[in-house]
Amino acid sequence: MxxxxxxxxxxxxxxxxxxxxxxxxxxxxxxxxxxxxxxxxxxxxxxxxxxxxxxxxxxxxxxxxxxxxxxxxxxxxxxxxxxxxxxxxxxxxxxxxxxxxxxxxxxxxxxxxxxxxxxxxxxxxxxxxxxxxxxxxxxxxxxxxxxxxxxxxxxxxxxxxxxYDDTRFFPPTDAERQAARRDFGFAPDDLVVVSIGNHEPVKNYHSALQAIGRFRAERRVRFLHVGRSVDPATGDSLAQLAARLGLSDRACFVGQSDDVPRHLHAADLHMMPSLREGFGMAAVEAMASGLPQILADVPGLADFRGIAPGVIHVPPTMEGLAAGLETMSATTDGEHRRNAAGIAEAARSRFxxxxxxxxxxxxxxxxxxx
CATH class of the missing domain: 3.40.50.2000 (Glycogen Phosphorylase B;)
Known part of the structure; x- marks a missing residue:
């Protein structure tokens, strides 16, 4: 052998x-x-x-x-x-x-x-x-x-x-989605934005939090971060930044988790604000879960341009990410469902x-x- x-x-x-x-x-x-x-x-x-x-x-x-x-x-x-x-x-x-x-x-x-x-x-x-x-x-x-x-x-x-692991990452049923949101404390009408990855400068989570703070919408926007929230090299804390921005009641930092699929099931869309990536694995896992995407228009993420409706690319700045949130918040429920199915199939067939x-x-x- x-x-x-x-x-x-x-x-x-x-x-x-x-x-x-x-x-x-x-x-x-x-x-x-x-x-x-x-x-x-x-x-x-x-x-x-x-x-x-x-x-x-x-x-x-x-x-x-x-x-x-x-x-x-x-x-x-x-x-x-x-x-x-x-x-x-x-x-x-x-x-x-x-x-x-x-x-x-x-x-x-x-x-x-x-x-x-x-x-x-x-x-x-x-x-x-x-x-x-x-x-x-x-x-x-x-x-x-x-x-x-x-x-x-x-x-x-x-x-x-x-x-990606296609035995773990797949779109949830309506019941699974509702249960995940309930278990994590999200209201039915919250707009939950999830980001997956450990905090370090290249991941650019500062800009994501600033965009969340700047964005105004009829629905309450919640930020869900899964991964290490403190940069071990500098001691910089995302939770402390959220507090300074007045977002403590809207941001949830769960740390590293073996239950990433369930956190994705609780979200409405995935944001990846990185300054560069070799390959956006977190984006692919979120796509496989049927989540629309706000991706930074940078190496490693720009490669997903055109993969499916509901995947958009924006500059990796506070203004660019806030504009992406504006675009995504205008999506109707019917468009969201159609896009979710297409995004998941695009990920499955390629990755x-x-x-x-x-x-x-x-x-x-x-x-x-x-």
């Missing part, structure tokens, strides 16, 4: 790890064993979930030493992977050099990197060596990342969009687990992806 060894940093509940957990049964049905290497100082909190899904998890804390290279080579000897799939930017060239001579190497570049100066030059050289010398196939999750890699690093890539796994199986088999 072919084996794929996925190389990641510490295993957290984030995009690549969640995708692997969801996809592992599909890979197993296709005849592939899935091994995962954590290179963080600790295995990571998501390691048990990957093991429950059927992954074999290994742990080698990364060090810039010859000893680490020897340990990685020993792991390759033990696992004997047919494919090494690198998901981390750190030490990607090292993994390609150690695995490339004998094993097919795939590398997914998950983010829109804006490296400049000497770092940009070094990263470009690393990508050239990976591809030209060690035969690495570079893969990206979105057209925006693909364009950035070509323009910034002269790096040609294959496009393999990420996928469901089976579709994504099929792309990677073609890639592993040596055929170019879509």
């Amino acid at each position: 072919p084996r794929v060894l996925h190389v990641l940093n510490a295993l957290q509940r984030s995009g690549a790890e969640v995708m692997l957990a969801v996809a592992t049964p599909h890979f197993r049905d296709a005849g592939y064993d899935t091994h995962v290497l954590s290179t963080g100082s600790e295995r990571g909190v998501f390691a048990p979930a990957l093991e429950r899904a059927g992954c074999i998890v290994h742990h080698l804390p990364f060090e810039r030493t010859p000893g680490y290279a020897r340990l990685f080579r020993r792991l390759l000897t033990e696992v004997k992977p047919d494919v090494v799939h690198v998901h981390c930017e750190r030490a990607a060239l090292l993994y390609a050099a150690l695995a490339g001579p004998a094993t097919r190497v795939v590398r997914t570049i998950h983010a829109w990197f804006d490296f400049t100066g000497p770092l940009r030059l070094r990263k470009g050289v690393e990508r050239w060596l990976c591809h030209r010398v060690f035969g690495v196939s570079h893969v990206v999750p979105s057209p925006s990342v693909r364009v950035n890699e070509r323009r910034r690093f002269m790096n040609d890539t294959a496009l393999c969009p990420n996928w 469901s687990t089976g579709v994504g796994v099929a792309r990677y199986l073609r890639l592993y088999g040596g055929l170019r992806s879509d």
Whole structure:
């Protein structure tokens, strides 16, 4: 049975790890064993979930030493992977050099990197060596990342969009929606705007809160944030900002949650105000749940333009986001229902687990992806 060894940093509940957990049964049905290497100082909190899904998890804390290279080579000897799939930017060239001579190497570049100066030059050289010398196939999750890699690093890539867990994210029934809103304390006529993601500057939640505060409508607007609400790097708190803006009674910060689908079921629309994304997974999960979208017109989110009626793009500013709220609040109930069905189907047909796994199986088999 072919084996794929996925190389990641510490295993957290984030995009690549969640995708692997969801996809592992599909890979197993296709005849592939899935091994995962954590290179963080600790295995990571998501390691048990990957093991429950059927992954074999290994742990080698990364060090810039010859000893680490020897340990990685020993792991390759033990696992004997047919494919090494690198998901981390750190030490990607090292993994390609150690695995490339004998094993097919795939590398997914998950983010829109804006490296400049000497770092940009070094990263470009690393990508050239990976591809030209060690035969690495570079893969990206979105057209925006693909364009950035070509323009910034002269790096040609294959496009393999990420996928979502279609067993968890789907439109709710009317009864499920009403129950979720009731359980979270939302009134039937509240306009609930949800954002999913941990607070950090690039997510631009400051502008979202300012837009909520500025927007005036007949319906009361409620802001629901799911994810870490305090930036660990700066200590900046979204709850404190909401208090300064006079929004404490209209904003709800639930923190990190394993019940994201239910929070989406309680909402009327999803807002993603990011300054950039590699691939807007939170947007895709919200689309799969049938939610209309207010998306920032930035790399990684602009790729969803035209995907379905009810998905709009605005500048990532307070004024742009407030204008998006104005547009969405004018949608009739009938339009909302029609748009919800179309948005969910667009997500399912493009980004469901089976579709994504099929792309990677073609890639592993040596055929170019879509």
